[in-house]
Amino acid sequence: MNKQFETQSPEETLSLGEKIGRHLRAGDIVCLFGDLGAGKTTLTQGIARGLGVPKEEYVRSPTFTLVNQYEGKLPVFHIDLYRIASLHDLEDLALEETLGNRGVAIVEWAEKLFDAKQPENPLLGMDRWLEIHIQIEPDETRKFELRALHMGPVEHPVFTLH
Template sequence: MMFESLSAEDTMALGEKIGRQLKAGDVLLLFGELGAGKTTLTQGIARGLGVAKEEYVRSPTFTLVNQYRGRFPVFHIDLYRIGSARELEDLGMEEVLAGDGVAIVEWAEKLFSDSATQNPLPEIERWIEIHIKIEAEDSRKITLKGHNLESSSHPVFTLH
């Protein structure tokens, strides 16, 4: 499914709608170039997951993962600085990703950069991919799709 966003506020509002539909154990992989709006969308998703407004959601810079308290634990992971999927294994991210919280991963491209690794997330069978494409300065095309996840089997795909 595809959405058109014309502003950062639009993207945040979409994120909030997405967040409201998420369930414990969901893994969201975010794809998109620098400045596409992955963090902006994550801020909305966190709101939708019930993370308090006072909690400042921004990309984890020095740590790989930030944790917020919402309806479930929310793990915000940014792989920008990671070298390869193999490095990720060393960091034990699988535990975070396979937990009872919701995991949101920026720069998910990095998970797929290791040709030696066939399934980047061996512990995880299904996830939701969100691709953000910069169309113009303020315009973004945002696509959602399930991986091993029938569109009919997750409430996030009932958004419109």
Template sequence: MDKTHVKLISKEPRETFYIGKVLGENLHVGDVVALVGELGAGKTCLTQGIARGLGIPESYQITSPTFTLMNEYPGKIVLYHLDLYRLSGVGALEELGYEEYFRGGGVLVIEWAEKIRDVLPDETLFVSLAYLDDNRREIDIYSGVNRIIMISAALERGGF
């Protein structure tokens, strides 16, 4: 698959959330979103936006499942939110039967996805978040050409 990317600068958490919301509005059942970035880069904030874009009700507080490993949120499309921060690697994940989530009936968002990069589906949407300062983040979104065109257009319509 030809991959390309779009690079954005988020000036504040609200913009990171908005970028996530636009992504969520453009995701479909079976999509996998791999989030990469250091602690505090905005992975959970972006996931909160994705959740709202997927139609997850405001009544659900979207938190990082660092200690539970996986959170599931019902909505127009189910969100499976996986956090691999404490995981040592693919071997530990295999014990949990992670493959069913790649084929599941929802969208899978994976924080610290670099730990399992080799087992991610080819169609995975990669999002890299880099800490620039207390508020600003560089967000690079990588995917196939058609998806990047669609996401770029949606962000432009929203004034980004």
């Protein structure tokens, strides 16, 4: 199952994120894929807004801590794996527990959570997750593809978006 969106500006990416955020549920893991500057952090800011994180709480990438937590309607864990060197560091994050079923996790550079040779296989004990693949077009348009390959038979509410 997948769904596509396009945005023409950072503001549009924020509002797309906001719409997505409104449809997320406790326990959701959102894996973001996309090159440098694709818009992962911008989308995350929108998602946080959609999850009710107050506007004053400025969402930016957790450069040194790897994970920032925000309180919205649910706890929001924003994880940026850009600097992560090894799976060891990932284990230190205790991702599985952190994510548990309490909150929503949004992961930048999510490719690091998957086996490089078998990108279908997560390295940690995740059994279902949403993927958002972001592409930069030559004119700065961003293309977003939402995928729920491992969500099971029940359609995730985010797929009702249009």
